[in-house]
Amino acid sequence: MEPKTLFDKIWDSHVVHSIQGGPDVLYIDRHFIHEVTSPQAFDGLRRRKIHVMRPGNTVATADHNIPTVNQHLPIKDELSRNQINRLEENCREFGIDYFGINHPKNGIVHVIGPEQGYTLPGMTIVCGDSHTATHGAFGNVSFGIGTSEVEMVLASQCIIQPKPAKMRITVNGELQKGVTAKDLILYVISKISSGGATGYFVEYAGTAIKSLSMEGRMTVCNMSIEMGARGGLIAPDMTTFEYLSEVVSPKMKADFNSFVKIWSALKSDEGAVFDKEMVFDAADIKPMITYGTNPGMGIPIDEKIPSAGSGKEATAFLKSLDYMGFSPDIKILGHPVDYVFVGSCTNGRIEDLRAFAGLVKGRKKAAGITALVVPGSKKVEQQAIREGIADVLKESGFELRQPGCSSCLAMNEDKIPAGKYAVSTSNRNFEGRQGPGARTLLASPLTAAAAAVTGVITDPRDLLNN
Amino acid sequence: MLKEKFEILETTCVPLPLENVDTDQIIPARFLSATTREGFGKNLFRDWRYDKSGKEIDSFVLNDPAYSGKILVAGKNFGSGSSREHAVWALTGYGFRAVVSSFFADIFRNNSLNAGLLPVIVPEDFLKKLFGVITEDPATIVRIDLPQQIILIPSTGDSVSFDINPYKKECFIKGLDDVDYLLKMKDRIRAYELRNTLRK
Structure with a gap:
């Protein structure tokens, strides 16, 4: 056969x-x-x-x-x-x-x-x-x-x-x-x-x-x-x-x-x-973050935004960077962040909340950061409470919300205001996805946690082991 | 339930030469709370079409009086992202009957085929030519002949054939409906279930 x-x-x-x-x-x-x-x-x-x-x-x-x-x-x-x-x-x-x-x-x-x-x-x-x-x-x-x-x-x-x-x-x-x-x-x-x-x-x-x-x-x-x-x-x-x-x-x-x-x-x-067939080596992968308005526009967090290139693709690329308030060839490490969203069907499970809580434990939410930490389900919410994650979050200045799609898409009350930068563990950084004019940077729960406690785009590896 | 039939469409076109237009742009999520298929056309491309105060943004093509018609011509990877069929309802609600691009996202293409919006896939060079001709003369007529599976620009004579599977082609031409088709297959579906009782 x-x-x-x-x-x-x-x-x-x-x-x-x-x-x-x-x-x-x-x-x-x-x-x-x-x-x-x-x-x-x-x-x-x-x-x-x-x-x-x-x-x-x-x-x-x-x-x-x-x-x-x-x-x-x-x-x-x-x-x-x-x-x-x-x-x-x-x-x-x-x-x-x-x-x-x-x-x-x-x-x-x-x-x-x-x-x-x-x-x-x-x-x-x-x-x-x-x-x-x-x-x-x-x-x-x-x-x-x-x-x-x-x-x-x-x-x-x-x-x-x-x-x-x-x-x-x-x-x-x-x-x-x-x-x-x-x-x-x-x-x-x-x-x-x-x-x-x-x-x-x-x-x-x-x-x-x-x-x-x-x-x-x-x-x-x-x-x-x-x-x-x-x-x-x-x-x-x-x-x-x-x-x-x-x-x-x-x-x-x-x-x-x-x-x-x-x-x-x-x-x-x-x-x-x-x-x-495509083959990749895990050792080449660093913490990633997106800088543009589709999920393919991602870079290792410590690298620069690519150059614009030329032609029709360059027009779309520059339109995207313009929406984000970024320009080609700059680093985004250290860029100020306004919102942090942890949740969604991508990263709203118990392991994601553990990762976030593990990094913010013993630290405080940075001034000026609004954080939405949203469990993916009632079961995840209850487990997070049982495991003491809700308490860790509280001590660090965060609040565990109730389950839902939340700020992944701007359909409910959890919207990111126009022009604001949000490090999000969700799946889409499209224009307006998290609210009209909102600027989304997709990343992992660890990178979201690093931004939440420093107030800027931060390599989570710098905060682990410290 | 019969749908509107589609054989030959001859109309002017609206050009949107942007790539990777996702369904969040076609119809933003905040307009998805409706429970019917009607009324989405007025919010088609909402955040590109209107500013925060609800005023029309002159530079957007839908607000340009030079352009109108029943065909939207769009850059590659049109309709990516969310599976919302509301994006198709917004396009048909606005008055489009066909979208021409070099490349469609899978779910959007299926949704279009299921909801009466014909997705026409053309080679990149034909798309480029089409954008050129429409931009030069917005009154350019384009003809989509579904039975022949040909799209033609009569003024230049340029034409190209396009693919559509025979089942969907027949659905469009005769206005047939998928659920009717499936309901007629119920005996076979039940027989399948009996053969696969382990799954139940």
């Missing part, structure tokens, strides 16, 4: 029908929904007078619109409140499990899926959200879809989807101290560019990837879309199984070894062919 990639194995086993010369009808095992991209899909079902085909395969949470303080009070913004209410009503009408504000399972859709045991190896997983690739860290085919496709899944548990090409990104070696999974993926995107993996589904491999925790792997897969990839996955291994053994349903726990046996076969065969 011809050797197959892990992606092919999962995709091919989910094809219900291949349309001649066209896309596949792909069966979806797990569907996540949230308030922003689902209401029009439910309206479609009502217009067609049909039910949700498999309500048990869809799970709903409220995350994008919600405030991250005083969640016991009604949402102030009427449109946001209405959108959340609509989700709740739609879930009730169509029989879908819904984790609303204050529910113990509430949180950002890509944080709760894995931590509640909904995300498993070998599955096909979709959500009306481009960061759905996060779930691929568990060895499944997961990707973001639009609202028309949300309606398809609700109606038929399938979507019509062209099969992407395959790329393998191998990162070997050991990450240096102070260099995290976030730096790894920002480095890879800076090499591939923000559109360089368009049309591909990525498998991440290599010793540096395998040595990451599940949280780190989720951070890597989460940002696959930021280089244009349809999704990203990592073959499951002992790290995956150990994580899952804690979170799967009691029924699955009782028979866990048989599942591990099935999941262990989920890997690319020796000699499987990828349409594109």
